[in-house]
Structure formats: C-alpha cells, structure tokens
Amino acid sequence: MVAVNRVFAAQLAGLPVFGPDGESIGKARDIVIGLRIDRQPPRVLGMVVELATRQRIFVPMLRVNSIEPNAVTLATGSVNLRRFHQRANEVLVVGQLLDARVALDSGSPAVLVDAAMEPTRTRDWRVVKVAVRERTGRLARRGPLQVLRWEEISGVSVSELAGQPQGAQQLLAVFETMRAADVATTMHDLPVKRRYEVADAMDDERLADVIEELPEEDQKDLLAYLDDERAADILEAMDPDDAADLLAELSEFDKDRLLGLMEPEESEPVKRLLEYNFDTAGGLMTPEPVVLAPDATVAEALARVRNPDLTPALASMVFVCRAPTATPTGRYLGCVHIQRLLREPPFDLVAGVLDTDLARLSPTASLGEVTRYFAAYNLVCAPVVDDADHLLGAVTVDDVLDHLLPNNWRETGLSHA
Incomplete structure (x- = not known):
C-alpha cells in the first residue's frame, strides 16, 4: 500500500x-x-x-x-x-x-x-x-x-x-x-x-439510540437541555427499559412531567418497569420480547427474529403465550430457541417445538439470582413471568452486564473496569 x-x-x-x-x-x-x-x-x-x-x-x-x-x-x-x-x-x-x-x-x-x-x-x-x-x-x-x-x-x-x-x-x-455506541463516545468527548x-441536528430515533449508550450524567444533561416535548419524544423512541432507567434517575417532579407528555401507549410499559427496583429482573427486563401465539408457524417465528431492530440477544428466543400477546400476556406456554427453529420445517407450528421445562425468572428476582440463572443455563435471554403465568418481559445478558459493571464503565473503557 x-x-x-x-x-x-x-x-x-x-x-x-x-x-x-x-x-x-x-x-x-x-x-x-x-x-x-x-x-x-x-x-x-x-x-x-x-x-x-x-x-x-x-x-x-x-x-x-x-x-x-x-x-x-x-x-x-x-x-x-x-x-x-x-x-x-x-x-x-x-x-x-x-x-x-x-x-x-x-x-x-x-x-x-x-x-x-x-x-x-x-x-x-x-x-x-x-x-x-x-x-x-x-x-x-x-x-x-x-x-x-x-x-x-x-x-x-x-x-x-x-x-x-x-x-x-x-x-x-x-x-x-x-454504531450508536461509537457516536456516543464521540459526543461524550465533545465540548458541551x-x-x-x-443533539439538535440529530433525528429523534438516532439521538435515542445514542443517548442509550451515553454515561448516566451525559444522559441526564442532554435530557435537561432538550425542550420538554422533544425530551418526551426521545424517551418514546428509546427502549422502554432504558427509558425507565433514565427516568428513575430524575426527580419525581421531572419524571412525572415527562411521563405525562409521552403518548399513553409508550408510557405504560415504562411505568410498569418503574414499579420494580432497578436491580431486579423486573427492573432489568424489556417489555418487548418476541411473543407469538401457539398457532404461529416456524416460518413466522423466523421472520420475526430477522427484524434488524432486535438485538442479537432478544432475537435468540421467541416466547409463546395465549392471547393477548402484548405484555403482560395471556398464559405463558414456553419458549423456542432460534437454533431449534432453524432445524424445524417452516410450516410446523411453534406450539409443537416448545421448551416448557426452562426455568422462569420472577420479576422480583435479585441481580444475583438473574446472574446465576444465565450462568446455569448458558443463555443470553430469559423469560420474566409473574405468579399468574403472565409473561411480563425478558431479561437479556447485555442488561445484566450493564448493571454488573462499574457505574462509570462507559467513560473509562472496559480495560479499566
């Protein structure tokens, strides 16, 4: 060269x-x-x-x-x-x-x-x-x-x-x-x-992705800088679990004000997450895993996990529930790993290949329990189910790591963690 x-x-x-x-x-x-x-x-x-x-x-x-x-x-x-x-x-x-x-x-x-x-x-x-x-x-x-x-x-x-x-x-x-994570690192290093x-020049979706990757203090600073209407739009565009984590760091007045400005269908899952402590399965989970009805086919399941907006962890597993399939769902029936889906005929029903034996996480399970769960089952995604057999969401391994690492890991780099 x-x-x-x-x-x-x-x-x-x-x-x-x-x-x-x-x-x-x-x-x-x-x-x-x-x-x-x-x-x-x-x-x-x-x-x-x-x-x-x-x-x-x-x-x-x-x-x-x-x-x-x-x-x-x-x-x-x-x-x-x-x-x-x-x-x-x-x-x-x-x-x-x-x-x-x-x-x-x-x-x-x-x-x-x-x-x-x-x-x-x-x-x-x-x-x-x-x-x-x-x-x-x-x-x-x-x-x-x-x-x-x-x-x-x-x-x-x-x-x-x-x-x-x-x-x-x-x-x-x-x-x-x-990537959004690299843009976040660049923005962190820029003068205020x-x-x-x-931030003013970015569209809402991109800015939401970047804010999710910023250190906590930068997140709060940017949210405070934005006018209330745009701040609410950004929170709507964020993953509900990330939005809940950010809102939990604000004062009760600011949290309630921004939740009130969000569209009800966007704020409801965030409010549900805020009911749990941040270091429990309920606080860690995302309320938007891939959920299918039992009469869905393997082909439909594979089409759902191909969604480029899904993280690799969320795309690794689909959950099967009775209606309604939006969380909190009807009765939770089981899950199907993507490796199993790839081995089955496309027109078979997912109900026929369910893993019904996999242990479930309670929404009140501690961070330690969640960590041991992932270590024991070698998974990157796990169901969170309440006592009435409703699927509430799913915890992914990246959310667990985010809470296990020091608070300033995004600023200092993993080599100093």
Whole structure:
C-alpha cells in the first residue's frame, strides 16, 4: 500500500489503525490540532484513536508511520494508553472544526466542510487545505465546493469556535457509518456546546439510540437541555427499559412531567418497569420480547427474529403465550430457541417445538439470582413471568452486564473496569 501525502479528516475518521507488526490497535476517530494566533496553517498534534474497548487515546503524529487509503500504521515506540482529554488550546477537526462558519478573503461567509493535512519535511503534519461552501442566503449549503489554502479563510480560533453557533451536517455525515455506541463516545468527548448542537441536528430515533449508550450524567444533561416535548419524544423512541432507567434517575417532579407528555401507549410499559427496583429482573427486563401465539408457524417465528431492530440477544428466543400477546400476556406456554427453529420445517407450528421445562425468572428476582440463572443455563435471554403465568418481559445478558459493571464503565473503557 502507498502512503498518501494529503489526508482529509472526514476520510481518515473510521480507518483501522495497526501497530508496527500489523496488530490491530483500533480505529482513527479524529485529528487534534493546535490553532495559531496568526493565519498560518495549524500544526497537527496527533490523532484520537479508539481502542477495541471503546476507550479513546491520544497518539502523537510522531508515532504515526504512514497513512494509507485504507489504514493507519503506527511506528515502533510506546503510546500512552490513558484516556484522551482535550486541552484548552486544542481543537478536534472532525468534532469541532467541521461545519464551522468562516469568512473567505472575498468577505463572503462560508461553511467549513472538510480539512486536509499534509506532512512537512520535518515530519510534522499541518492542516494546509480546507474544503468550504459559500453561504448565500437560504442556499447556504448548496453553493459549489471550493478547496482553499488555510490562509484564505478567517474566523477560526478557539474563542470563535466556542462562541459562534454551528451546524452539524458534516459531522453527522461522518457519524452515518458509526454504531450508536461509537457516536456516543464521540459526543461524550465533545465540548458541551458542540454536544448540544449535534443533539439538535440529530433525528429523534438516532439521538435515542445514542443517548442509550451515553454515561448516566451525559444522559441526564442532554435530557435537561432538550425542550420538554422533544425530551418526551426521545424517551418514546428509546427502549422502554432504558427509558425507565433514565427516568428513575430524575426527580419525581421531572419524571412525572415527562411521563405525562409521552403518548399513553409508550408510557405504560415504562411505568410498569418503574414499579420494580432497578436491580431486579423486573427492573432489568424489556417489555418487548418476541411473543407469538401457539398457532404461529416456524416460518413466522423466523421472520420475526430477522427484524434488524432486535438485538442479537432478544432475537435468540421467541416466547409463546395465549392471547393477548402484548405484555403482560395471556398464559405463558414456553419458549423456542432460534437454533431449534432453524432445524424445524417452516410450516410446523411453534406450539409443537416448545421448551416448557426452562426455568422462569420472577420479576422480583435479585441481580444475583438473574446472574446465576444465565450462568446455569448458558443463555443470553430469559423469560420474566409473574405468579399468574403472565409473561411480563425478558431479561437479556447485555442488561445484566450493564448493571454488573462499574457505574462509570462507559467513560473509562472496559480495560479499566
């Protein structure tokens, strides 16, 4: 592979990073630059690299051996594995510079779409080119794309970036290829002002997915920032168990206010979950597992678990109940594992392949009991059934792990858990 001499930030974000011996290190997420007082090109200080544990570290540019079209390779030498913390004079190119409002030498306002860095003879890298679009009235983002020298724009300084309103369309374009958990890590590292701008620009479904992956304090902060109507919409778009966990951390006044703004069919399952302690099966469960009537076919069951919105854990098992099939259901009859479904004729009924012997979890079962249940049965999903044989929901192993890990695991990374 041939190293390139000019690298655009938006193309670098997401590239795999390898060590000198070809070992996988993580992914490049951003470029850290130090802005100058004059209009000379800023020096590239290093890269933000996300490890497999989701922790982000700083890699100085002197440790970068080559940047190729499809990978970044590090040179031999040690790298500090402490979590990256942005300093006051540093700017994140992807996180903060994209979408910035700048002025061209002609005096025309423009939006910065991308920035390119190039190596110098001294092995330093500098941001020498920028891609911009002129802002002309209501057609601000539809002007022709221009690639200019850094010196041909103004209005980019730490104070100006902190003070000016800024869009987020270019940053959201970078986010499109990232999982919600990775976007959450990026947002956690952004300055508060920029985090709010990104939240404003995201659609409700995407923002709900991202909020579910944020640390608890960031979740509460974003929910408090949003106006009440949008906060209620976000809670409706979240998984009910995640929404219940978040609401449980709020004051009674705020919790009741937001529940009152939610649509009744969306708030009811959340209210049911809030009746249980957070560290019980009832508090851990999701009220939306895959539930079928006994006359459903194996083909119907397989079609249901193919739903891309289901997590792998929830898709691993279907539950069979008498009507109604919405939780709390009619009488719980049993479950069918996906491996069993794959071995059966598609037009057979699920009632004929039920596992009726699998133990059930009570909604009041403690976190310790739930953990031992998963360890004993080697499962990733388990039914939660009340004393009257109604299926209330299902607990998945990822929810159990979320409660077993330290409260700050999303911030520190699994390597420090």
